[in-house]
Every structure is written in structure tokens, then in C-alpha cells.
Amino acid sequence: MxxxxxxxxxxxxxxxxxxxxxxxxxxxxxxxxxxxxxxxxxxxxxxxxxxxxxxxxxxxxxxxxxxxxxxxxxxxxxxxxxxxxxxxxxxxxxxxxxxxxxxxxxxxxxxxxxxxxxxxxxxxxxxxxxxxxxxxxxxxxxxxxxxxxxxxxxxxxxxxxxxxxxxxxxxxxxxxxxxxxxxxxxxxxxxxxxxxxxxSGRRAEDGKIDWFNDATTIHNLIRAVAPPYPGAYTTLSGKPMRILRSMVVPQQNAQHTVPFFYCVGEKCFAECGNGSVLRILDFEIDGEPQNAASFIAQFGATPQSLGS
Structure with missing residues (x-):
């Protein structure tokens, strides 16, 4: 044997x-x-x-x-x-x-x-x-x-x-x-x-998002470190934010020259580098799960700045 x-x-x-x-x-x-x-x-x-x-x-x-x-x-x-x-x-x-x-x-x-x-x-x-x-x-x-x-x-x-x-x-x-x-x-x-x-190995801090990258690059990072891994992170108007799931939006151009986050109806979006746009499907702010309705209730419909 x-x-x-x-x-x-x-x-x-x-x-x-x-x-x-x-x-x-x-x-x-x-x-x-x-x-x-x-x-x-x-x-x-x-x-x-x-x-x-x-x-x-x-x-x-x-x-x-x-x-x-x-x-x-x-x-x-x-x-x-x-x-x-x-x-x-x-x-x-x-x-x-x-x-x-x-x-x-x-x-x-x-x-x-x-x-x-x-x-x-x-x-x-x-x-x-x-x-x-x-x-x-x-x-x-x-x-x-x-x-x-x-x-x-x-x-x-x-x-x-x-x-x-x-x-x-x-x-x-x-x-x-x-x-x-x-x-x-x-x-x-x-x-x-x-x-x-x-x-090499990766650390939790390697999940920091650089919003001046294009949407596809950011999307790949988000899904590569999504739970059960630590998740991709950023700040939104000075508050800690985790992006847990996303989707690249084809053929859309960002309206701003710096990264912004906003929600319209039931959908949330992040404007990224090179005029690209990322749809954000799952996210947290200050450790609390959010959706479009809760985000608009807290921040309104005005786009909020992303990153430092």
C-alpha cells in the first residue's frame, strides 16, 4: 500500500x-x-x-x-x-x-x-x-x-x-x-x-483604493479583497468606508475631475480616474451596512468626495 x-x-x-x-x-x-x-x-x-x-x-x-x-x-x-x-x-x-x-x-x-x-x-x-x-x-x-x-x-x-x-x-x-x-x-x-x-503576501492596508485609477483597476482590487478578506477601503467625506462589491459601468463618463460618490434612485456610483464610473453594489460607512436609501437619508443627493 x-x-x-x-x-x-x-x-x-x-x-x-x-x-x-x-x-x-x-x-x-x-x-x-x-x-x-x-x-x-x-x-x-x-x-x-x-x-x-x-x-x-x-x-x-x-x-x-x-x-x-x-x-x-x-x-x-x-x-x-x-x-x-x-x-x-x-x-x-x-x-x-x-x-x-x-x-x-x-x-x-x-x-x-x-x-x-x-x-x-x-x-x-x-x-x-x-x-x-x-x-x-x-x-x-x-x-x-x-x-x-x-x-x-x-x-x-x-x-x-x-x-x-x-x-x-x-x-x-x-x-x-x-x-x-x-x-x-x-x-x-x-x-x-x-x-x-x-x-508577495498582502496586508489589510494594501486594500486602500486609489480613486484616480480607472474603474476596472479599482473593481479588480475590490473583488480581490472582498469578504472573507478584509475588503477594499477608502474615506467618504472624511468617514471610513469599505467597498465590498462593485460592477464596472460601460460607456459612462464621470461628471467631475476628482472622485465622487453618489446615489440615484436605488443605485450608487463612484466616479473614478480617466472619466470612468463604477457602480457600487455593497458598501459600509463607519462600519454600518448601507444602501442607496440610507445613504441619501444621511448625505442627500449631493455627490460626496472620495479618498483623502
Whole structure:
């Protein structure tokens, strides 16, 4: 029976662990994370799934310390898999499995190597992304590709909607190539790293809107950081404001040379750079959800200035 040690977290970790179990892979150990009480835990639990299947779970702060390395070495796994595990694994761990260490990454490598690839793909206006299973090296996301599955990014998809599709893509790719991996017949292709780049992690403050950008650029930021992520933020006449959902309005020209927000009837709009207009579908002011009626009741029909 093929055996594996699995490093996993998040929805991709849950679905890919389920694929391994469905194919009869013996999971000797799952290495995961302890949920951070300060984080919005909107995703499924790898530890819960492992417990249901009587698989031991550990959550070391640093998996590269001798205690974890020695435990994995003693298990003599055929494979090591990493499914949205957040810590980097060093050579002492990657060299343990007999048949290789593989990672599932949330982009179509070599594009969007590094952190939060789904969010970056949306920010950059991509119309396609996906999941890639590749061999791991100490340098992240640069090993040979075993399989990948593409999914579309629609113009108004939020990061969570795309992430759910990427999770399905990960499940499809792993389910397709796993029999060949187990048989030892899986083929791999080296990445052409010149066709992609590394991206860093993102912070809540990176969601600040520059209203002098065009409406499409702003729309891509809004949907890339929409809940459950922190959301895009700005100020409206000096008050804190979060923009949670938007839609680009085609063939409309802004009436002002500086950014303004206003509501007409049941619809709200933001005038952006280059004369472009964004329809605002969901927003908050001072932490309170708003709509066109509540906004007009508070501010009237006069356009209000956006940003600092």
C-alpha cells in the first residue's frame, strides 16, 4: 500500500486529503496548523477530516525542527504532499519520501508563484487561473509540474468565488494524476520560470483604493479583497468606508475631475480616474451596512468626495 505524510490546511487541504483517501493511500501523519483566533476561519478543517479517519495530526510551529523530521523519517513514507500548508519545508524534510515531495499551488505555474496567487490573479485582471501539482524544491513553486487544471475568472468573480473554483481544480488535477504517481509512471515537465514571477503576501492596508485609477483597476482590487478578506477601503467625506462589491459601468463618463460618490434612485456610483464610473453594489460607512436609501437619508443627493 502506498503511504504518505500530508502537510495540509484550508479547503484545498481538505479536498486533496479526501482524494488521497479515496485512492487508498495510507496517510501515516497529517501536519497542519492550529487555527489563529484572530483570523476569520471561513474554511474547512483538515484536522477534523483526519480525526474522522483516525489519522494522527500534529501542528508544530516550525515543521523543520528535529522532532518533526525524526517522526516523519521513522514513518518511511512513499510520498510527502503539501496542500496549502503555510510554512516552507526545507531539504531535510523534502528528501525523506522515497517517491517524491509534491505541492499543490493555486495558480497555473509558472505564473503567480509565491503568496496569495488567487488574489493577485484577480488584481492583475486575469481571466484564467487554476491549480498546479508540482514537485517541491527548497525554492518555492519552481519544481517540475506533474499536472494542472485551469478554471475561468469571470469579470465579477470575487476572490472567494475563484478560490472555490481553484479548490475544485486542485481536486480534479490530483485525482487525475494520482494513479500514475502511485504506479510510478507519472510524467513531469520543468517550468519555464521566465513565463511567470513571484508575488508577495498582502496586508489589510494594501486594500486602500486609489480613486484616480480607472474603474476596472479599482473593481479588480475590490473583488480581490472582498469578504472573507478584509475588503477594499477608502474615506467618504472624511468617514471610513469599505467597498465590498462593485460592477464596472460601460460607456459612462464621470461628471467631475476628482472622485465622487453618489446615489440615484436605488443605485450608487463612484466616479473614478480617466472619466470612468463604477457602480457600487455593497458598501459600509463607519462600519454600518448601507444602501442607496440610507445613504441619501444621511448625505442627500449631493455627490460626496472620495479618498483623502
Amino acid at each position: 502506498t503511504s504518505a505524510v500530508v502537510f495540509a490546511y484550508h479547503n484545498v487541504g481538505v479536498r486533496c486529503l479526501a482524494v488521497l483517501l479515496a485512492h487508498g493511500v495510507k496517510i501515516s501523519l497529517v501536519v497542519s496548523h492550529t487555527d489563529n483566533p484572530d483570523e476569520n476561519i471561513w474554511f474547512d478543517s483538515v484536522a477534523k477530516l483526519a480525526k474522522e479517519h483516525d489519522i494522527p495530526v500534529i501542528t508544530p510551529d516550525d515543521p523543520n525542527l528535529p522532532e518533526t523530521i525524526n517522526r516523519i523519517s521513522a514513518l518511511k513514507p512513499d510520498f510527502l504532499f503539501s496542500f496549502y500548508y503555510r510554512n516552507m519545508l526545507k531539504a531535510d524534510i523534502l528528501n525523506i519520501p522515497k517517491l517524491g515531495a509534491l505541492n499543490m499551488h493555486g495558480s497555473l505555474l509558472p505564473k503567480y508563484r509565491g503568496r496569495v496567487p488567487v488574489n493577485w490573479a484577480i488584481i492583475k485582471g486575469e481571466t484564467e487561473t487554476g491549480s498546479t501539482l508540482h514537485y517541491m524544491t527548497e525554492k518555492p513553486d519552481n519544481g517540475a509540474i506533474v499536472d494542472q487544471q485551469a478554471i475561468p475568472i469571470l469579470p465579477n468573480d470575487t476572490a472567494m468565488e475563484v478560490f472555490h473554483k481553484v479548490t475544485c481544480a486542485a481536486e480534479i488535477a490530483l485525482n487525475r494524476c494520482l494513479p500514475d504517481l502511485i504506479r510510478g509512471t507519472a510524467k513531469s515537465t520543468q517550468q519555464d520560470l521566465s513565463k511567470g514571477a513571484y508575488f
